[in-house]
Amino acid sequence: MNRLKGKLAFITGASSGIGRAIAERYAEQGANLIITSRREEKLLEVKGDLENKYGVEVNILLQDVSNPEDVRTGIDSLPENLKKIDILVNNAGLAVGMTKIHESDPASFDRVMDTNVKGLLYVSRAVIPLMLENNIPGHIVNIGSTAGNAAYAGGGVYCASKSAVKTLTDGMRIDLIDTPLRVTNIQPGMVETNFSVIRLGNKEKADSVYKGIEALTADDVADTVIYATNLPQNVQISEITLMPNHQATGTNIYKEVK
Template sequence: MKKIVLITGATSGIGEACARKFAQNGDKVILTGRNTTRLEAIAAELKAQGAEVLTLQFDVRNREAAKAAVEGLPADWRAIDVLVNNAGLALGLEPEYEGDYDDWDGMIDTNIKGLLTMTRLVVPGMVERNSGHIINVGSVAGDAAYAGGNVYCATKAAVKALSDGLRIDVANTAIRVTNLKPGLVETNFSNVRFHGDTDRAAKLYQGIKPLTGDDIADVAVYAANAPAHVQIAEVLILATHQASGSVIVRK
């Protein structure tokens, strides 16, 4: 059955991969993000392949803009079946006591507050319909801190706690909640973390074959299409030579 899937941060990385995978699955996709040019380019490509696509340009950190976008959805797009809370970022690797205040705000406002905003806007409709699925993109970083990870790790630990809490809150409904916890994924994630230092970002993936956005999207689509009585609550996805957030064997 065709679903309506809303994906935040759909202009690159895991979010873009989810957009493509859900569209290939025959679902209607709502793509959200800050970059209008990328949104429209991806939408045009998917539409050319026969997908039904709607784009919403806003930053999840802007609660009023997010609210206006969701509340302004056309009637035939409002019954969102799957919410993929993907928008997120890491900034910096400084020790906690030397951290950048703006970096902290960016991570907390996006990874935690942005996720909460979208959950608050979309999930009440799911509860009313007694149907829906929330897929939160967490991280292996939420399981244990690693050197330089401090605040980022804290935000992803919050994603785990919020996913667990929401799952408890909707346990009396048919709604499912999934927390995906990727390890090393090669996207523009590291480029953002290092504020555009491409060479430094590339070194993170040297000596190991990392995961791709497609690998994570495959798991998201699988979880969303599991039988109704099956709730894929949490999935840790690591590259073969990664054992944890801090143990990576490079060859």
């Protein structure tokens, strides 16, 4: 049963990768969208593509989630009909390099935490009250990571940020227990997108991360988000961890390198 048709989904970091795939899956289901990113050209490209393919309404919002004023004014500027948000997907996130904590540029700490943790908080703080004000039986989905379950070499700050996502998601669920809102943490393992290219600054290095294993795709993660949010209202999935075959934990991975 399609319970998503006609709903309004707000997706951060939707110009590429997992966010774009999530936007497409919702559009396929007949949901209307608000998609956000810092890249207007990419957002316009996604908007045109999805509106042409699926006939849904796609609204773009230029937004840097790490800037609280940018988030607040952007969401405040939405017309009243676009403030009736049914689904919030906090997807925007990044990682910077694979350097040991004591050797890292301190500016990278702020960049990761401001986007992955504070950005999630700023957007949630702006959107959740709208859901409650409109008495919407909505859903908040936070995109975490298996990195949030255990640290790995060179990823301490990123892992800490995704651990925070896990705990914040649990906190939201507790805070909203007496409301119609459901809250889910989606924790992907290895997903092959441009994420690693941005992180490592080199496509060849990024490709080597996935050599020898068939990683998840952005579509796999998007399908999982759709599944969780399409369930009957009495069903709340608190957390889903998905990994490719041959990955057992965030750091236990078997690769067949020929």
